[in-house]
Amino acid sequence: MSLARTRIAVAALLVAGATALATPAQAAGGHRALSHFDDGSFETPKAPANAFTNVTTGQSIGPWKVTAGNVDLIGAGFWQAAEGDQTLDLNGSTSGTVAQSFTTVPGTTYSVTYALAGNPDGGVALRTGRALIDGQAFQDFSFDVTGRTRAAMGYVGRQFTFVAQGTSTTLSFTSTVAGAYGPVVDDVQVKECKPCCG
Known part of the structure; x- marks a missing residue:
């Protein structure tokens, strides 16, 4: 050459x-880098229409992992979803926890929003749970299912913020009520604040 x-x-x-x-x-x-947070509406995999799939500790729902107990992935048509077709009941046969890890920028503030309701089919009226960041409780939540039905779940919006401590952050949702009827979450979103409000 x-x-x-x-x-x-x-x-x-x-x-x-x-x-x-x-x-x-x-x-x-x-x-700035954006967080890589996926499937906050629990759309993958598909649960049977008008039915649900029980998912136990160690199993996954798309990018979410069940880290304790068990949960029910609710299929399209079983009850009203806040967004998309599917939702998550944080209680299967007992209370459960789901978690997802995603990329973050240390020192950056992020906003978490989600839609909250409760399984209206039985159990005590008040469904309770907790949202956690890296294992630390960030928000306790409760939802009263009195008067709610599968066709009118009555979703309410919840929001909180956190400052990322590392390049990866884990968001978890856990039920704090016993039995087979738990809080229902859907439409979970994580976004970088620019700026944050609240």
């Missing part, structure tokens, strides 16, 4: 390397 061709090849490699190094910053908007 001639000296001229060698110089051209080296120049091409340098340009390619500079482009590759610039790509992550461009993808992140030049200075």
Whole structure:
């Protein structure tokens, strides 16, 4: 290979390397990275229509993992969803916990929003639970199912914020009520605050 061709090849490699190094910053908007949070509406996998699938400790619901007890993934048509077709009852045959880990930027504030209701089919009227960040309780929640039906679940919006401590953060939802009828969550979203309100 001639000296001229060698110089051209080296120049091409340098340009390619500079482009590759610039790509992550461009993808992140030049200075900030977004969290990679998936399937907050529990749409994957599909539960049977007008029925539900019990998911136990160690099993997964898409990017969510059941970390304690068991939960019910509620299929389309079984009861009203807040968003999409499916929802999650945090109690299967007993109280359960689900968790998802996602990418975060240390020191950045994030907002978590979700729709809350309760299984209207039985049990005590008040469904209670807790949202946790990296195992630390961030918000206790409760929902009274009095007068609620499968066709009119009465979802309410809940929100809280947290400051990421690392490059990965784990969001968990856990039921704190015994039995087979628990709080229902749907439409979970995690977004970087710019700025945060609340």
